[in-house]
Amino acid sequence: MTITLITGANKGIGFETARQLTELGHTVYLGARDVERGGQAAARIGARFVQLDVTDDESVAKALATVDAEEGRLDVLVHNAGVLGEGPVDGPKALRVFDTNAVGIVRVMEAALPLLRRSASPNVVTVSSSLGSFWVVTNPDRPESQVSLALYAASKAAATMLTVQYAKTEPNVRFNALKPGTAATDMTAAMGIGRPVEESARVVVRLATLGPDGPTGTLQDEDGILPW
Template sequence: MTITLITGANKGIGYETAKQLVERGHTVYVGARDTVRGEKAAADLGARFVRLDVTDDASVREALATVGAAEGRLDVLVHNAGILAAGDIDGPGALRAFDTNAVGIVRVTEAALPLLRESSNPTVVTVSSSMGSFWAVTNPERPESGLPLALYAASKAAATMLTVQYAKAHPGIKFNAVEPGATATDMTAAFGIGRPAEQSARVVVRLATLGPDAPTGTLQDENGLLRW
């Protein structure tokens, strides 16, 4: 049985990723800040709920301790929690964006490493974004070049860099970042764009189910490696 933890999994891409992995036989832990929503999502999915706020060190430690006590290991970690940070560009907004989209990855990864080392095929997937790709945002042929989302883009660039650096630091664990595609979620509602979360989740699931000899330290989308 594959043990999987997904952050921000009570809705959107995280929820659909959990659903598809449960269907593949994974024991999935739905990580969510809101206990009521998280427990409902887990019950609907046939998964398990663990309260997890990626911006709170104690919450992260307690969540991973819960998984560890129940399972003794973690096979797959999906960093899905994130915010768009599309409001005013100021210090508090920047701190919130980076705390959720980048520092949260550090908190959860560091807490999860001891459990990941107990797995025979440890895998970490970061739901990043092509908005964090220098290549994409400076390419006039790409839609990213026309989207003014400074804090989101910068924090997702940090998320991808963290993925690469963790891959270098821990060669026994696969770390890959993914651009799931423009998706219709609560985050993108103001833009009125995106495909169903179910489709984008398939891209995440592909990276979450890689074999032991798969690449590590990459940013990928549904077409393969993505320049950044």
């Protein structure tokens, strides 16, 4: 049985990823800040709920302690929690966006590593963005080059770099970041864009189910390696 933890998974891509991995036979721990919403989401798909706020050290520690106590290891970790940080930019907003999208990865990663090291095939997937790719946002042929979301883009560049650095320091664990493709979620509702969330979640699931010979230290989209 594959033991999987997904952060920010009570809705959107995280929830759909949890649903698809549950269908594939994973024991999925659905992490969410809100106890009521997270519990309801987990119940709908037969997952297990853990209260997990990636911006709170105590919450992260308790969530991973629960997985440790119940399973003794972690096979797959999906860093999905994120915020957009749209609108006017200021210091407090920058702190909130980076705390969730980048520092949150460090919090969860450091708490999860002891459990991942006990897995026979440990795998970490970070939901990043093409907006965090210098190659993409400076390429006039890409629509992302016309998008201005400074805090989101910068924090996702940081998330991808963390993926690469962890891949170097933990060679026995696979680490890959991905662009799941813009999905129609609460995050994109104001823009009126996005494809069915099932399609984007399939990109996450593909990397979450990589075998031991899979790549590590990459940024990918549904077509493969994405320059950044």
